Structures are given as C-alpha cells and as structure tokens.
Amino acid sequence: MQVDFAQRELTIKLVYYGPALSGKTTNLQQIHGFVSPVSCGRLMTLDTRDDRTLFFDLLPLQFRSDTGLHLRLKLFTVPGQVMHTATRRLVLSNADGVAFIADSQLSETRNNASSFVDLRENLRQNGLAIETMPVVVQFNKRDLAGVRSDAEIDDLAARGREPVYRAIATQGVGVLETFLGLTELTWTSLDHHHDLGSKFGISAAAFMLSLTRHLRVLGDGGHR
C-alpha cells in the first residue's frame, strides 16, 4: 500500500497467484473488459510467445470516490510455472491482498496445493504471513469435465477460512465476484490496521459501492 494523504491518494496492490495455466491472466483480461475505460489502464502483459506469463501481468485501475479519495488498484498476476518462483517472490513483495486462482480439475489437486505452499513460503520470505494476508480462493474452469464437485467445494469452503469463489474465467463467470471479494477483504484489513476509513472519510460499504459503480457490469453473471 502507498498512501499520499496530501493528494488523498491510495494505491493498493492485489496479486493473482496460483499454479501454471490456472487462469490468472484470463481473470485480468476479463476484468479489463468489465471496467469502464475511464477507470482502467492498458493491460500490460509480460509473457512469452506461447502466452505463458514470464514476469507478470499488470492491470492498473483507478477512480475517485464521492469523498474525493483517489484510489489506484494495481492488479498483478504471477507466472505460475514452477521454475519462476524467484519472480513470484518479487511480484508478491508489498502485496496487500492475494487471489489464489486454483484449477478445479481433480488432476490439478496437487499442483494447487504445492502452489499454495509456495505462496506461503514466498510471503514468509517477504516478511509477510499468510495468516494475516487477505486471501480469497477461486476454483476456476468449472466448465471442464473431471472437476471437483460443487458439493465438495462447498464443504471445503465451509471448513476453511478463506472466501471461496467458483469461476469460468474464459466466460467471465465469477471473475468480478472474486475481484470484488478480494478488494473488500483487503480494504477491510487495511482499514483495520491503518484506520483508512476515518483518514479518508469513507466507510467500507461506501468504498465498495463506489467501486462497483465504476465497473461496467452487464448482466447478472457479469458477462460481457
């Protein structure tokens, strides 16, 4: 987080983490499509020719609330391929919140788990603790066969701590819910630690309302 009280400007860094090919970049592409161009910068991708993220993707969002708060959200993805762990650690530094994009396919169970362990370790090396980091989990690729069942995900969600979302990122389903869920969780956590609400004169509810109004949400599922 970067704060400039004089300019009433707040920058929040959100990181999309997860195993290779789970759909992190696709999430950002969809958000890019959902948000009105006024609030949304270009989507910057630093990838290889085969569309695998090499360093990161970056989607900058910004808007002003009614109370004059200038909010910037920087959405990053990490490269999911195992070999890029040093890069993931760099991208993760100073993160304010993490969306963990998991691949719902049963065959990816282990990759999801080891990527989560990798996240925990990379946070630790950045001096951050998974226990205090705002984290949401997205089970993506719900459209595929051979995925963990809805009932099982509900059960896991009920037993665990993090909010869990289901998504078909390629169709935009569940992408905004994940993003808004993460932003709200992150704002609440930052507010709790830095008392942003009273410093910027905006409540969590007003903040979220302001944010959703700047998203061009078409249709209930959030399809384009």
Add this chain to the structure above:
Amino acid sequence: MDDPSLGQKLTLDDLVPEGGLVEICRSFRDLFGVEVRVVPRGQTIEQPRLPPRAAYRTAEVSYDGEVLGTLVLGPYMPSDSVVSLSLTGDAGPPPLPRMKDPTAERLLRHLASVLDVVLWSGHRAFLASRMQISSSQELHRELVAKNRALTESLERVKELDRLKSNFLGTVSHELRTPLTSILGYAEMLAEGLAGALNEEQIEFVGTIREKGQHLLSLISSVLDLSKLDAEAALVDVSEVDVGALCEGVVTAAMAGWQKRGLDVKVAIGQGVPKVRTDLERLRKVVSNLLDNAIKFTPTGGTVQVAVGVKTPPPEMQSPVGLALLAPADQLVEIAVADTGIGIAQENQPRVFDAFYQVDGSSTRQYGGTGLGLSIVKRLIESLGGRVSVSSTLGTGSTFRVELPVEPGSE
C-alpha cells in the same frame, strides 16, 4: 526486498531511451512541417521572440495519472491571420508554417496519443528489464544459499558415511568372522572330517550349526537396523504405484506361502493415487509385513493385503488454505490382515520393539529374529508414515501402514 513493479515515481528518462523523444519529434516535424518538443517536468519552457500573432499549443504528457512533462507544438502562424511579407527577402528567420488552429490542435492530439503508446511500451520494457535484473539477483542469491546448504549436508553425509562404514565394518568383521569359523568347524565335524561321530555327537553338532545360523541372521538384521539409522536422511523419492508394488511383493513370495498352504490376496481400492516415496524402503516394509503374516498364520489360513486411500480428519489440518491443501493431504493405507495366532492386547504396544517376540517360545516355534517389525517401523517412519496393529488373540492380526501421498507437505 526491492520491488521492481511498484516503487518510485517515473520520469520520462525511465520510459524512453535517450534521444528517442528527439527523434520522434524530428520525424513529426519532417512530416508536418511544424516544430514539436517535449519538455520534461521541472524544466521551464523557453519562449523565443516571435512575430506578433504567432502561436504555440501545449499539452500535458502524462502516464498512469502522473504528469511527466509538456508537449509543445509550434510556433506556427494561424492561417487566418494576415502576414506581413518581408520586403528584403533574404534577411530574418525563415517564415513560420501556416495552419489553422483546429488543425494544430488535431496534430497535437495525434502526437499525444502516439506518445502515450511510446511511453506505455517504454514502461513495459522498463519493467521487463528491471524484473529481469531482480529475478537474476534473486536466483543468484537462492543458488548461493542452496549451494551452501548442499555443501553442509554433503559434509554431514560424508561424516555419517565414515562413521557408518567404520561401525559396520567393525561389527561385520568382529562378529561374523569368528562365527563363520565356528560354523565351518561344526560342519567339518558333522561331515566326519575329524573322525566318525556317534548319534548324540551328530545331534549336538547339528544344534551348534542351527544356533550359529540363527546368530548369523540376527547379526545381519542388526546390521540392517544400524544401516537404516545411518541412512535415515537419504531417501530416494519417486512416484510409486502402491497397488502394483503390493502385487509384486505377494507374487515374489508365492513359493513360500503356497508351500505353507496359505491363501494370499491383494485388494486395491478405487482412486488410489501414486505416492511420492522411496520404492525400495516401501517394498521392504510390505515384504516384512507379509513375511510376518505368513509366518504366524497356520496352514489353510488367509492373508489379505488391502490398499486404499484416506483423508485425515479435519482437526488435523490448519484452516489456512484448507480448501487447497486438504484435498491433496491424503494418505495411502496398506493393511495386511492374517488369520494367524493373534497378539494379546497388552502385548500389542511392544511388537515394534527390536528383539521383541511375544514370548521367547514363539521365536523357537516360528523362527526369525524378532527384528522384522521394528525394521518396518523405522522404515515407514523414515518415509513420514506410521504403522499400527490391531489384533484378537486366536483370530488374527491386522497391520496398517499409513503413508502421506506427498512427502513433507507441511
């Protein structure tokens, strides 16, 4: 840690290579015949003396909400103004380009949008190169640390290895050599090389040989155990199909259990994942358990080897990341059940102790050294697993081995 992706305020120099802006401006002037300049933030815009009515146009150069400088177009002569022609012709500066104000505005907007793309690509390249540098530094740091750790553990392993081979070498030599001689001489006696023996002498020599052989196999097992201790840290991990392994072990032991008139079955449950573990150690575990079951099961009995998958109960898991970790946090269970003599409740906790056999007489009746199960326990614990027993006296025993699918996920 240095954060190459957020961080300090950008300047034009970060985004456009040296001379790049000048070149863009020059090509723009060549094309449209009007001067353009980019003045970085913080520098003052010079105002040369101009003919009356000459005009400039300016626009902010901004990137990601930050003003980085000013774009200046001109001077030009608005084309609706009257120009006084110079009478001398050759004196004075060249005439200013003439254009309509809206045209100038359009040119300025066009240049601004070209510049925006240039800055964006520049930013992208800037971030990529900083990430490249930081990543290499990270990798280097990591490599150095890993190298150090590896060197240290190599030293430790070498030391262990030295101790181990010293110890094993000594034990092997000091115990086996005399024992082998004893056995050799007993054999020569039995074969009558030192003269014919009477009935009773032959029987006594037979007992010496039998006990000697037992002692020899005991020594081998003790050596196995100490080898295990020394090698505890060295596990050779690969993807192991536990079902196939159990079938292999049962087939390999077939001659033994068929001779004893036993029925041995293998049952493999649904969806048992492959386990990342040490194949040879696991094979030894299963084969020791099978040997044990066969040994204590009377003729006509059955031994069943069952392989299944289990998810540990929720209270064993941490709630952070549960949705992702719990499904992968599975155990593979191997249960070896026999219809043998069974083990009394009070004796069950001690069956895994070295040299323990329920009562001394069973060693005599069933043979073996009493070390098989303690070897199983050490082996399985070196793989991060557990072994347990449940049994009813006279009905049979079941030995259960639980093994994590992924070693050391915590």
